[in-house]
Amino acid sequence: MQNISELIEETINKESIIYAVFSGIRNKSEKTFNKVTIKKVTIQNEIKHQFEYFYDKNVEHKNLNSNETKNEMSKLLETYFKQAIINTIDYDYHIIINKKGDAKINKKAPTKKFEEVSHNRKKNYILNEGEKSTFLIELGIMTDQGKIINSKYDKFKQINRYLELVSDCIPYLDKNKTIKIIDFGCGKAYLTFALYDYLVLKMGYNVEIVGLDLKENVIRFCSNLAKKLNYDDLRFEQGDIKGFNQFDNVDMVISLHACNTATDEALAKAVNWGAKVILAVPCCQHEFLKKIKNEKMIPMMKFGIIKEKLASLLTDSVRANVLEIMGYRTQVLEFIDMEHTPKNIMIRAFFEDTNNSKVIKQYKEFKDEWQITPYIEEAFKGSLTNKLN
Numbered sequence: 001m002q003n004i005s006e007l008i009e010e011t012i013n014k015e016s017i018i019y020a021v022f023s024g025i026r027n028k029s030e031k032t033f034n035k036v037t038i039k040k041v042t043i044q045n046e047i048k049h050q051f052e053y054f055y056d057k058n059v060e061h062k063n064l065n066s067n068e069t070k071n072e073m074s075k076l077l078e079t080y081f082k083q084a085i086i087n088t089i090d091y092d093y094h095i096i097i098n099k100k101g102d103a104k105i106n107k108k109a110p111t112k113k114f115e116e117v118s119h120n121r122k123k124n125y126i127l128n129e130g131e132k133s134t135f136l137i138e139l140g141i142m143t144d145q146g147k148i149i150n151s152k153y154d155k156f157k158q159i160n161r162y163l164e165l166v167s168d169c170i171p172y173l174d175k176n177k178t179i180k181i182i183d184f185g186c187g188k189a190y191l192t193f194a195l196y197d198y199l200v201l202k203m204g205y206n207v208e209i210v211g212l213d214l215k216e217n218v219i220r221f222c223s224n225l226a227k228k229l230n231y232d233d234l235r236f237e238q239g240d241i242k243g244f245n246q247f248d249n250v251d252m253v254i255s256l257h258a259c260n261t262a263t264d265e266a267l268a269k270a271v272n273w274g275a276k277v278i279l280a281v282p283c284c285q286h287e288f289l290k291k292i293k294n295e296k297m298i299p300m301m302k303f304g305i306i307k308e309k310l311a312s313l314l315t316d317s318v319r320a321n322v323l324e325i326m327g328y329r330t331q332v333l334e335f336i337d338m339e340h341t342p343k344n345i346m347i348r349a350f351f352e353d354t355n356n357s358k359v360i361k362q363y364k365e366f367k368d369e370w371q372i373t374p375y376i377e378e379a380f381k382g383s384l385t386n387k388l389n
Contacts (some may be wrong), residue, residue, distance in 0.1 A: 003103065003105075003250050004074070004077055004095060004103050004105070005074065006069050007086070007093060007095075007104065007105060008073045008074060009070065010168075011086065011088050011093075012066050012068075012069055012070050012073075013066065014088075014089075015040070015047065015066075016088040016089040016090060017038065017040055017049065017086060018039070018040065018087045018088060018089060018112045018113075019037070019038065019087045019090055019112055020037065020038040020039075020073075020078045020084060020085065021035065021036070021037045021038075021084065021085050022035065022036040022038075022077070022080070022081040022083075022084045023035050023081060023082075023084070024081055024082035024083040025080060025081060025082075026079075026082055026232065027313075028177055028214065030190045032055075032080065032136045033053040033054055033055050033060075033080075034054060034055070034056070035051045035053075035054040036051060036052065036054065036076055036080075036081070037051070038051055038052075038055050039055075041063065046065075047066075047072060048064060048065055048069075049063070049064050049066075049069040050062070050063050051063075051064060051072060054238075056072075056329065056331075057330065057331045057332065058331065058333075064149070064372070070342055072306070073090070076285075077095065077097065077103075077234050081097075081189050081202065082097050082098075082240065083095060083096050087110065087111060087112040088110065089110065090110060091107050091109065091110055092106065092107070092108045092109070092110055092111050092112075093105055093106070093107055093108075094106040094108070095384070097298075097344060099202040100274070100310065116323075121365055124315070125157075125160040125163075126160055126163040126164065126167065126198065126202075127156070127159065127160055127163065127194070128325065129142075129147065129148045129156070130146045130147070131146060131195065132144075132145075132146040133146075134229060135193040135194070135196075135197050135225075135229055135231075136156070136159075137147075138225055138229065139188075139190060139193065139225075140152065141155055141156055141159075141190075142156075153263055155190065157315045157386075159190060159191060159194045161335065162191050162194065162335075163194055163195075163198050164197075165333065165335065165346065165348060166195060166198060166279070167198075168348075169252065169277045169279075169348075169350070170203065172276045172277050172350050172351070173199075173205065173251060173252065173276065173277065174251075175205055177206070178206045178207065179199070179205055179206065179207045179208070179248045179251045180207075180208050180247060180252070181195070181207060181208070181209045181210070181211075181212045181251060181252040181253075181254065182210050182212065182244070182247070182249050182252075182254065182269075183195070183209065183210070183212065183247065183253040183254040183256075184212050184244075184254065184258055184262075184266045184269075185212065185213055185214075185241070185255060185256060185257060185258045185262070185266075186212060186213050186218075186222065186223065186236065186256075187210035187213060187215075187218060187256075188218060188222065189211050189222045189236065189258075190210065191254075191255075192211045192222070192234070193208065193225070193226075193229070193231070193234075193258065195254075196231050196233075198236045199226065200231075200233070201337070206233070207233050207234075208233050209233065209234045209235075210235055210236070210237060210246070211234070211235070211236040211237070212236075212238075212239055212240075212241070212244055212386065213236070213238065213239065214239070215238075216238055218236075219236045219238045222236040223235065223236045231236075238324070238370075240262075241255070241258065241262055241265045241266050241269060242262075242265045242269075243368065244269070247273065248273070249273050249274050250269075250270065250273040250274075250275050251277065252274050252275060252276065252277040252278075252279075253266060253269065253270035253273070253275045253277070253278050253279075253280075254278075254279045254280075255267070255270075255278075255279070255280040255281070256279070256280070256281045257281055257282075257283040258282065258283060259283050259284040260283075260284050260285065260286050260287060261287055261375045261376075261379070263280055263282040263283070263285075263381040264319070264374075264375050264376040265379050266280060267280060267319060267322070267347075267376065268376065268379035268380045268381070268383075269380070271323070271326045271328075271380065271383070272380070272381070272383060274351070275351065276350065276351050277349070277350055277351075278323065278328065278347070278348070278349040279346060279347075279348055280310075280319070280346065280347045281335050281344075281345065281346045281347075281349075282315070282316055282345065282347070283321070285309075285311060285312040285315040286311075287310060287315055287374070287375055288311040288314050288315050288370075288372060288374075289307065289311045291371075291372050292307075292310070292311060292314060292370050292371070292372060293370065293371040294369060294370050294371070297310070314370060314372075315374075316332065316345055316347065317366070318363075318366075318367075318372075318374045318376060319347055320332050320347055320349075321359055321361070321362070321363045321366070321377060322374075322376055322377075322380075322384060323341060323347070323349045324354065324356060324359045324386070325356045325359050325360055325384065325387050326356070326383070326384065326387065327351055327352065327353045327354055327356065328349035328350060328351050328352065328354070329349065329350045329351075329354055330347065330348070330349040331347070331348045332345060332346070332347055332348075333345070333346045333348055334346070350379060356387065360387065360388060363388075364388070
């Protein structure tokens with residue numbers, strides 16, 4: 001293959017691309033995506049290439065036809081990236097572009113097998129129907145024959161969505177040690193059992209997971225089930241977020257549907273423990289409802305239901321920015337919750353000790369604009385105040 005244009009032309013014309021990844025952003029100061037992947041998909045019986053653009057806090061998708069794909073691949077290599085790996089049916093190609101713009105193409109034997117991905121067929125999950133899962137059977141989601149019970153199918157999909165979000169956290173968990181995980185407000189613990197099954201039985205990690213909830217009957221049920229399943233490193237305890245002090249450090253903190261400022265307590269605990277990963281789905285964000293003041297926004301805030309939604313968004317914006325100030329790479333994602341309510345925002349954060357001076361300035365201006373002093377600052381007990389001063 002003589003050059004990149006010929007390579008792109010041939011692989012698209014032959015419909016031979018299985019997967020491709022573009023990486024090594026040229027201009028890191030430019031605010032754009034930092035990685036792009038491509039896979040072939042079938043949409044309404046038409047072959048297209050799905051591009052995934054990975055930003056710091058979100059992912060965007062485009063489904064392009066053959067000519068659009070050629071142009072986009074060329075643009076990515078000419079403008080944005082220094083390297084790409086293109087897996088085709090016949091060969092793997094590794095493209096490297098030096099500072100002068102010269103390209104080197106290495107060709108090797110293929111490492112991936114083609115498997116058509118169709119948007120018209122059943123989705124592949126981490127947990128799949130037909131594959132017996134003991135904890136799903138015990139929780140009444142799956143039959144003994146491996147079939148998902150019809151009335152539980154939404155819950156099955158929700159568990160899989162959760163595991164997809166957890167799978168992105170794997171690089172931040174050290175497999176050479178026992179991973180300590182706290183699940184605040186675990187409830188009946190569908191997701192806690194799924195987490196244990198995924199990390200221990202599927203990924204081979206050593207873990208110590210504690211599920212915490214206020215309801216005695218829930219804790220009794222979960223404890224008995226963990227014992228029955230022989231999940232030896234999963235235990236459940238009755239208590240609240242603020243009062244849990246058994247660990248000096250924790251690797252991963254999960255808080256799903258903690259009501260109002262309980263989410264702030266969970267985030268503060270997580271950060272002060274030095275957690276590498278935080279997953280939080282806030283619920284019932286009432287704190288700012290009576291606090292926010294902004295004359296420019298009166299046309300919105302004079303309507304109660306709109307003000308309530310606005311207050312919720314402001315609350316979660318504060319939380320996400322606070323985590324950035326504390327050194328976390330923070331994302332706000334869509335998460336389908338277990339109770340089918342509109343509370344479907346997940347805050348996912350990874351500790352990377354990032355620079356936070358710009359975020360601090362923005363955060364202070366944001367507070368001034370809305371005339372608020374968030375409870376989360378009190379929950380952090382000085383560690384956040386030290387960053388802000």
